Amino acid sequence: MxxxxxxxxxxxxxxxxxxxxxxxxxxxxxxxxxxxxxxxxxxxxxxxxxxxxxxxxxxxxxxxxxxxxxxxxxxxxxxxxxxxxxxxxxxxxEFNSTLKQPALYRGYRLLAIDGSDFALPYDKHSPFLCNIQTRKTPSADNKLTTKGACLIHANILYDIANCCYLDCLLQSRKSMDERSAAVHMLQNLRLQHRYIVLMDRGYESFNLFEHGNRLSNCNYVIRLRTQSKSAIREISALPDQECDLEMTFNITNSAKQKKLHPEYHKINAPNRRYKDKYSPKYRTAHWYFESFCPVHCRIVKLKINDPQSGSTKWEVLATNLSSNDFPLSEMKKLYHLRWDIESSFRKLKYDLGAVCFHSxxxxxxxxxxxxxxxxxxxxxxxxxxxxxxxxxxxxxxxxxxxxxxxxxxxxxxxxxxxxxxxxxxxxxxxxxxVRKGRKYPRPLRFQGSVSLNYRIS
Structure with missing residues (x-):
């Protein structure tokens, strides 16, 4: 055959x-x-x-x-x-398991995790119903204009070298949790080869770093925030120059330990819940390890020139890959491959027709x-x-x-x-x-669902 x-x-x-x-x-x-x-x-x-x-x-x-x-x-x-x-x-x-000789990237399966929203036909009783902002400017009464829409958020694990989806976890857009979904998909992953998983800034978390360090055959490359208030303080303090450092972050979920050691990073993930109900604004993080845990990772800061504005930008990556196998110059090329999952979403939605639901x-x-x-x-x-x-x-x-x-x-x-x-x-x-190096601005706007009544006959 x-x-x-x-x-x-x-x-x-x-x-x-x-x-x-x-x-x-x-x-x-x-x-x-x-x-x-x-x-x-x-x-x-x-x-x-x-x-x-x-x-x-x-x-x-x-x-x-x-x-x-x-x-x-x-x-x-x-x-x-x-x-x-x-x-x-x-x-x-089962169909993915029939691929016996997968393509490899320098001996690794090259994966990426990202999420994408799918607009569904409107249904006021749908569990995927949420409110979305329809315009950026505030209205006259200083309230943002919102409208009801049904959105399903697909957390997807993608094999870049073999152009195939390995796993998918569906969530409501209103209650989505991309980091927990990423941990769940990585824990369920069963691959014979070592693998590298690429993730964007939304997946930055110590919990995910430690899972990547402890999972068998798992290597990660995660883009970090550098300037926002939620950026890790050690990352914000890095000088504006390319560097390749080994860092250890001391993590605790104990208020007592944080008081004794102010330099520790405290995660709001209590071991016990003292109330049955909390305020809707109350937020807890995920932490599945010891009350005190040092998290080790390699931090790589890269210089990126913007050809349109001519300005210099800096990007920071967290990884557990060896600097001998993947030096700083190779890390820039490696992370650039993550864009393939974004291209795959366009093909899935508009070429294959995944946005056209029938119910x-x-x-x-x-x-x-x-x-x-x-x-x-x-x-x-x-x-x-x-x-x-x-x-x-x-x-x-x-x-x-x-x-x-x-x-x-x-x-x-x-x-x-x-x-x-x-x-x-x-x-x-x-x-x-294929003309490489082309770049276009991404129009960030809400894409409405394809109506059930207006389909090609």
Missing amino acids: TKKHQVFRQLDSVTDKAAEYINYFAYHPSKDFTRKRKMDAKTFIKTTLGMQGNCLNKELADAFPKFSERMTASAYEQQKSKVNPRLFKVILY KKPTFQEIELYSQLIMFNVVNRIISLCRVADAHRKWPHEIDFKEAANIVHRYYTTSMKDDPKQMIEEIEAYHHP
């Missing part, structure tokens, strides 16, 4: 096994998926994975070209209501989001088998992800997947140049 045949067969093998054990993921195992229907468990999983951003009836028509085999949208939704979203999360894990029910939305993560991995694994000749070209070229996603969906939902050679040839016909 060639690699071109393997990807769909690996996915089919995983989905067939999931359908075989569907009773472990059904809400009522004794009766769900027990009757013979047009849409059994296997067909339901395949149909859900093959969906894109069209209206539901159009999706079913594409999945079942023969009218005699097609079911109504209501019938599909009834089958969907029987399944726990955990089913598709398990399929994501208002929270569990249905989670199912659809996990299925899009799976298909993102499938498309990228097939793209890795394609080749584009760069000879006699001014710029190197890469496969167009959007066209590849459309082709893969078309082959997967029909019997055409038995001819992978033709599929690869089609994908290789669509490519575009």
Whole structure:
């Protein structure tokens, strides 16, 4: 069996096994998926994975070209209501485990953790309902203008070298906790190789540093705040010059220890709770280690020139990588690779169509989001088998992800997947140049949900 045949067969093998054990993921195992229907468990999983951003009836028509085999949208939704979203999360894990020879970066699996918001169709009863600021300027009564919106925050663990999502933890935007989600995903990670995980400034915490130091095979690179009030005081005191230092931070959650040793860092994570209810403004941090713990890490300060303004900026990274293996010059290149997870979010949302949900029910939305993560991995694994000749070209070229996603969906939902050679040839016909070093400002504005009533027919 060639690699071109393997990807769909690996996915089919995983989905067939999931359908075989569907009773472990059904809400009522004794009766769900027990009757013979047009849409059994296997067909339901395949149909859900093959969906894109069209209206539901159009999706079913594409999945079942023969009218005699097609079911109504209501019938599909009834089958969907029987399944726990955990089913598709398990399929994501199992499909990732079929990658036997992953690409490595200097002997490490190169990972990144970040979060992204997905706008959902508005539902006042949704657990994902929150208030968002609609404009930056205050209104006449000095109150910021806000509006209700449904946002789901996806905390995602991404494999940069292999272009695939390894894990995802969904939270409400109102009560999201990215640091706890990162710890949870790292603790659940089972990899045979050593790995490096890259994280941005929002993940700066001593709790995460110590988890990275104690977890097996774990290496981290976390960008730190330098000027804000929440910056670590030792980091704010660093001189404006490139440096590479080993630092130890003494951490305690004891008020007594902090009083005896003012230089300690106190974390508001009490061992005991003295009240059943606290003020909504009361905040506690996470600390899962001893009452006193020295946290060791390497601090790297880098000089970055802004080509637009011509000014000099400084960035600080915390890591437990060796300075012999990753000197200061290499750390700058390494952290720059973290941007790939940001690019993957754009492909996931707007090329694959993950922002186009087909329901208002929270569990249905989670199912659809996990299925899009799976298909993102499938498309990228097939793209890795394609080749584009760069000879006699001014710029190197890469496969167009959007066209590849459309082709893969078309082959997967029909019997055409038995001819992978033709599929690869089609994908290789669509490519575009890669011009490195281009930079554009990011327009930070709220992206509304794609309405259920306005979809392409």
